Amino acid sequence: MNLVEDVRLLLSYPFMVNALRAGTIVAVVAGAIGYFMVLRRESFAGHTLAVIGFPGAAGATWLGINAAFGYFGFCIAGALVIAAIPARHGGHSEESAAIGTVQAMALAAGFLFVSLYKGFLSGLNSLLFGTIIGVTDDQVVVLAVAGGACLLVLVAMARPLLFVSIDPAVAAARGVPVRLVNGAFLILLGVAAAGTSQVTGSLLVFALLVAPAATATRLTASPAVGVLISVAVAVLVTLIGEAIAYFSPYPIGFWVTSLAFGCYLLATGYRAIADRTRVRTA
Amino acid sequence: MTGTVAAEQDVVSLDRVATTVGGRTIWSQVSLRVRAGEFVAVLGPNGVGKSTLLKTVLGLQPATEGEVRVLGERPGRRNARVGYLPQRRAFDAGARIRGVDVVRLGLDGDRWGTPLPALLRGRRGRATRDRVREVIGLVGAASYAHRPIGQCSGGEQQRLLIAQALVRSPELLVLDEPLDSLDVTSQASVSALIRSVCRSLRVAVLMVAHDVNPILPSLDRVIYLAHGGAVMGTPDEVITADTLTMLYGTPIDVLRDRNGRLVVVGQPDTPPDHREQRS
Amino acid sequence: MIAMFSHPFIQHAFLAGTAIALLSGLVGYFVVLRGQVFAGDALSHVAYAGALAALAAGVDLRLGLFAATIAVGVALGLLGGRGVADDVVIGTVFAWVLGLGVFFLALYTAHGSTGNGAANVNVLFGSIFGISFGAAVVAALIAAGLIAVLLMIARPLLFASIDPVVAAARGVPVRLLGPLFLGIVGASAAEASQAVGALLLFGLLAAPAAAAQRLTDRPWPALALSGGLAVGAMWLGLWVSYVVPQLPPSFAIMSVAAAEYALAAIRPRLLATHAHRVDDTP
Numbered sequence: 089m090n091l092v093e094d095v096r097l098l099l100s101y102p103f104m105v106n107a108l109r110a111g112t113i114v115a116v117v118a119g120a121i122g123y124f125m126v127l128r129r130e131s132f133a134g135h136t137l138a139v140i141g142f143p144g145a146a147g148a149t150w151l152g153i154n155a156a157f158g159y160f161g162f163c164i165a166g167a168l169v170i171a172a173i174p175a176r177h178g179g180h181s182e183e184s185a186a187i188g189t190v191q192a193m194a195l196a197a198g199f200l201f202v203s204l205y206k207g208f209l210s211g212l213n214s215l216l217f218g219t220i221i222g223v224t225d226d227q228v229v230v231l232a233v234a235g236g237a238c239l240l241v242l243v244a245m246a247r248p249l250l251f252v253s254i255d256p257a258v259a260a261a262r263g264v265p266v267r268l269v270n271g272a273f274l275i276l277l278g279v280a281a282a283g284t285s286q287v288t289g290s291l292l293v294f295a296l297l298v299a300p301a302a303t304a305t306r307l308t309a310s311p312a313v314g315v316l317i318s319v320a321v322a323v324l325v326t327l328i329g330e331a332i333a334y335f336s337p338y339p340i341g342f343w344v345t346s347l348a349f350g351c352y353l354l355a356t357g358y359r360a361i362a363d364r365t366r367v368r369t370a
Numbered sequence: 371m372t373g374t375v376a377a378e379q380d381v382v383s384l385d386r387v388a389t390t391v392g393g394r395t396i397w398s399q400v401s402l403r404v405r406a407g408e409f410v411a412v413l414g415p416n417g418v419g420k421s422t423l424l425k426t427v428l429g430l431q432p433a434t435e436g437e438v439r440v441l442g443e444r445p446g447r448r449n450a451r452v453g454y455l456p457q458r459r460a461f462d463a464g465a466r467i468r469g470v471d472v473v474r475l476g477l478d479g480d481r482w483g484t485p486l487p488a489l490l491r492g493r494r495g496r497a498t499r500d501r502v503r504e505v506i507g508l509v510g511a512a513s514y515a516h517r518p519i520g521q522c523s524g525g526e527q528q529r530l531l532i533a534q535a536l537v538r539s540p541e542l543l544v545l546d547e548p549l550d551s552l553d554v555t556s557q558a559s560v561s562a563l564i565r566s567v568c569r570s571l572r573v574a575v576l577m578v579a580h581d582v583n584p585i586l587p588s589l590d591r592v593i594y595l596a597h598g599g600a601v602m603g604t605p606d607e608v609i610t611a612d613t614l615t616m617l618y619g620t621p622i623d624v625l626r627d628r629n630g631r632l633v634v635v636g637q638p639d640t641p642p643d644h645r646e647q648r649s
Numbered sequence: 650m651i652a653m654f655s656h657p658f659i660q661h662a663f664l665a666g667t668a669i670a671l672l673s674g675l676v677g678y679f680v681v682l683r684g685q686v687f688a689g690d691a692l693s694h695v696a697y698a699g700a701l702a703a704l705a706a707g708v709d710l711r712l713g714l715f716a717a718t719i720a721v722g723v724a725l726g727l728l729g730g731r732g733v734a735d736d737v738v739i740g741t742v743f744a745w746v747l748g749l750g751v752f753f754l755a756l757y758t759a760h761g762s763t764g765n766g767a768a769n770v771n772v773l774f775g776s777i778f779g780i781s782f783g784a785a786v787v788a789a790l791i792a793a794g795l796i797a798v799l800l801m802i803a804r805p806l807l808f809a810s811i812d813p814v815v816a817a818a819r820g821v822p823v824r825l826l827g828p829l830f831l832g833i834v835g836a837s838a839a840e841a842s843q844a845v846g847a848l849l850l851f852g853l854l855a856a857p858a859a860a861a862q863r864l865t866d867r868p869w870p871a872l873a874l875s876g877g878l879a880v881g882a883m884w885l886g887l888w889v890s891y892v893v894p895q896l897p898p899s900f901a902i903m904s905v906a907a908a909e910y911a912l913a914a915i916r917p918r919l920l921a922t923h924a925h926r927v928d929d930t931p
Contacts (some may be wrong), residue, residue: 131736184686185859186914189907192852196903199774199848203897210766216773217751291848294744302737316717338755345748352741428818449818456814466682466862466871467811479808480819484800485869520864645721 098334106223107287110231111326114283115296117235120242121280122301123315126271127350128253132187133170133274134297138281139191140166142290145215147200155215156230159282167278171271198290215272219339220330221298231283235276238279249273250311292341296322299348306355321351375577379442380572381406382427387436389419389426396422398435400600406541407572409565409588411579413455414595421457423595424546427576428454452536453573457546461520461527468521468531469515474502476534491604502537505532509533509563525556532563536573537550545577549584557584564588582609583631609634653891662777662898665785666883668792669844670853670902674879675799676837677858678872679830683810687739688725688831689851690823692838694743695721697847698750699839700772705756710772711787715839722835726828775846775899777887784843792840795833806830807868844883845899854904857882860913 098104103106118361125134144162145155168217202212214222242249251259282294300321304314329343371432380403388398389517396419404410412420425431426438429446441448453476455618461467477498478485486495506515509529514522519530528548535543545564549557565588568575581584582592591603596617601608608614609632615623653659680689695717703713754769769778782786799806808816809823817823834854841850857878861871886902893901 126737129736131740135740171844182681182859184684185681186856186910188686188690188851188855189859189910192849192856192903193907195848196774196852196900199897200900203900204895212770212773213751213754217747291747292744294740295748298737298744299741302741337759339751341750342748342755345745349741349745349748428819449820454815454818456818466866467868468866471866471868475808475812476815476819478804479812479816480821481803482801482805484803484872487869518868534812613712626703 093110094335095331098331103221103223104330104334106225106228107220107330108327109228111330112289112323113228113231113235113320115326116319117238117280118293118296119300119319120239120315122297122322123274123304123311123318124242124249124253125277126298126301126305127250127311128273130173130277131294131298135294136191136341137163137166137170137278138285138290138293138297139299140194141282142215143198143201145285145290146205149211149215150201150205151313154224154226156227156282156286159285160230160234160279163278163282163285164275165278167274168271171274192305202221202304212329213339214286214289215285216289216291217339218287218292218344220333220340222318223286226356231286234279235283238276238283242276243306245269245272287340288344289341292345295348296326299352300325303348303351303355306352306359311335321348325351379406380404380439380621381408381441382576383437383439384426384433385437386427387433387438389422389431390434391422391431395434397595397597397600400436400593400595402600402602404574404576404591406517406574407568408590409568409575409577409585410591410593411577411585411589412593412595413579413582418595418597420595421546424544424576424578427544428452450538451541453538453540453543455528455531455535455545455548456542457550457578467519468517469511469519469527469533470502470506472519472530473506473515473534473537474498476537501605505533505537506530508536508567523556524552525560527575528552528556528560529563532560532567536567536571539571540573543573543575543577545575547580559587560600561585586632653888657782658780659887660889661780661782661785662887663884665780665788666777666844666887666902667880668789668796670879670883671876672792672796672837672858673841673850674876675796675872676834676863677854677879678856678861678875679799679806679810680834681858681862683830684758684805685831685834686851686855688722688834689838689854691725691743691746692718692722692835693842693847693851694750695835696838696842696850697772698746698753700842700847701750701753701757701769704768704772705753709838709844710768711839712931714842715836717833718839719832720835722831722833722838723828726831733820751799772842773843773846773848774897775844775849777844777898778890780843787848788840788843790834795836795840799833802826802829803872819848820836845902849899849903853879853882853905853906856903856910860906860910863913878909879906882909 098108103168122134138140141159141163144158146158148158148161149155193216198215199212202215213219248259248264248269249266251262252266256266280297284296288295301314301318303321304317308314325344325347329340329347332343334341378632382402383404383566384400384402387400389396400423402410414420422431426433427440428449429440429444441451445470506512509532510524511529511533514526515530519527522530528593533550543564548564549560551646552560561584564577564585567573568588577585582589589605591602592605592608593600594614594617599617601613601617609624611622611624614624614634625633625635627633653823654663680686690912696714699713699715699717700710701716703710706713755766805816805821808819809821809826813823837854838850841853845853858875860878861875862873865871880903882902885900885905889905890896890898890901
């Protein structure tokens with residue numbers, strides 16, 4: 089099996105080129121945003137936002153609009169709502185029950201829209217678990233614009249974001265607008281979730297938003313290096329995953345999650361071994 | 371069915387007991403006697419194994435040497451007659467359960483099944499309800515027992531937990547640092563409650579304390595654990611410069627401040643690698 | 650409305666649905682109380698993968714469904730879960746499990762059986778209107794058995810959930826109850842996924858229970874209320890879906906459950922006010 093031949097074959101199909109482009113853009117954004125998300129322990133928020141995007145995409149398709157707008161619209165709206173709700177004092181389990189109910193309701197609503205749009209049941213899997221076919225040129229453009237904007241904002245607020253994420257009390261005392269930073273990040277997260285959903289599907293965003301970032305945190309404590317590793321892993325997993333998905337009978341969702349999980353396991357194993365062989369200081 | 375303790379029989383007796391945890395001997399040659407209605411405090415520096423002593427009495431930690439008898443039996447056998455308040459149980463602020471329910475669990479929480487609704491329960495149900503109400507009144511918690519327990523203050527929660535420990539009319543109350551996280555006023559009032567329970571109900575109290583001052587007036591006897599061993603006696607006997615110096619093998623002073631409070635000076639810190647298993 | 654019950658498919662749906670809903674409500678009460686809602690989410694992914702694995706292997710999907718959920722439930726219990734383990738680890742692992750599910754779906758599809766899309770949708774979102782009489786009876790019997798076990802351990806389970814240290818000192822087998830309970834949760838998840846699907850089952854576990862706990866602080870009335878609300882959601886949802894066929898039943902049921910929670914959350918706790926009498930105990 090000639091690797092160069094295969095790659096050339098891959099790149100000869102426009103849909104595949106689009107898929108690779110979309111995948112790369114999404115992976116870069118997801119890797120970067122995901123790193124901060126994991127740092128801030130907001131993985132649940134990322135997943136919830138992605139799930140909220142599902143009815144948006146399904147509804148958009150039912151109404152005849154490009155699914156991408158549905159994803160972005162609902163994810164960003166969801167981010168605004170979460171940002172507006174003040175921290176609850178109901179305790180942790182109450183919070184999980186609320187989040188669980190919201191997620192279930194979003195999935196149910198998405199299912200409703202899918203059923204209303206006759207003949208779209210086959211599209212259900214793409215929305216939920218991702219697809220490599222059917223990525224249009226328009227979609228790539230939208231992803232590029234949204235992703236680019238997202239990254240620009242992230243770079244601009246990287247330092248205050250880091251400060252607020254690690255030490256909110258001290259940051260507030262120094263005059264950093266904590267609520268604004270938190271809210272802005274949630275919106276960036278919404279954008280990242282919406283974009284990632286278009287590659288991995290709404291249910292599997294963890295594979296690009298969390299696993300590469302988690303891998304990075306196992307390998308380094310430096311934020312700058314961490315973001316780079318996170319992005320690199322995400323891009324690698326996406327490109328290889330899409331390529332394998334083209335040649336294999338098994339779907340992209342499986343490959344991306346497996347590759348991402350594999351990277352995470354390797355990094356965890358490496359960390360465990362490295363820690364054990366290092367001399368411990370009391 | 372009440373197992374009344376004869377006046378002279380010990381509620382708790384330890385005879386030259388040692389306990390080992392994880393290969394390390396926590397303490398040894400500990401002898402201790404608690405009689406009915408006595409209030410005994412277990413004192414000592416951090417990490418010496420005070421909680422472990424309580425766990426040995428409860429049968430949660432086996433003794434490796436010596437003999438332990440609780441209410442005439444091996445520890446753990448008569449735990450239905452023992453009320454236990456473990457260390458630092460703060461309830462999650464969102465915990466959706468009332469104080470009165472927590473107390474009720476102390477009564478029958480270990481029985482299998484589901485309680486029938488009030489209408490169907492008849493005489494036994496009423497007796498249960500009355501008993502819970504009675505013990506809540508005893509600890510003075512009636513005004514807040516129906517609130518979610520997570521919303522009660524530290525002192526209020528402790529009162530409710532003491533009620534839970536008392537609801538089965540125990541003969542022995544085992545308390546692990548109940549005053550630990552309370553403010554000074556609550557410490558005083560909870561100590562007074564424990565004393566009154568001890569005296570009026572003739573319940574033996576074995577209590578681990580960090581600071582002897584709030585309970586000093588109520589104490590019958592004290593057991594002071596240190597790494598050199600243990601000493602038991604009345605407070606006047608034990609908390610003296612000579613006794614503690616002998617116990618620690620290093621000069622200790624015991625002073626009284628202008629309010630009559632005891633202050634122990636010169637007590638050595640526990641060595642840095644010594645850690646008690648607090649679980 | 651009586652005419653509705655003349656249809657066999659409605660009879661079967663109500664038979665299975667009522668039992669399953671009651672089970673979900675009762676189990677869900679303890680799930681929310683113990684702060685183990687995340688387990689419901691994890692088990693929903695396992696349910697999907699397990700069911701599809703069974704289909705791909707050519708056996709009754711319920712075998713894979715129950716085996717996977719019960720095994721993973723017990724395993725989660727043994728690992729000692731009050732959500733202690735890292736969000737990130739759990740999320741990544743169970744995202745991969747979902748990816749596995751898609752893999753099994755592809756395997757199953759490759760065998761060329763017709764109606765594959767339907768099977769996938771049924772597993773994801775339930776198929777209560779398609780349940781046969783035999784399957785309904787089995788589901789109802791299993792639910793009844795699980796309910797009986799749960800009621801037997803309810804009191805010590807409550808004690809162990811609220812006050813594990815004292816409960817252990819009183820002889821309650823706390824270490825045993827944890828895995829046993831999560832095994833029951835697993836089986837309940839499997840049951841519920843037949844009614845509302847793998848993706849929505851944890852909504853049925855969480856929403857009525859959270860609603861009940863908002864309405865009253867007394868544990869035993871809350872337990873009963875949780876069961877009642879779940880059954881109410883099932884009945885109302887089934888009826889609405891019958892009257893308005895465009896609405897899928899799982900959507901209708903989930904909507905009612907979510908509405909119950911929303912209503913309970915915003916209105917002040919009416920049932921608690923009459924508990925201010927001093928002599929009041931459940």
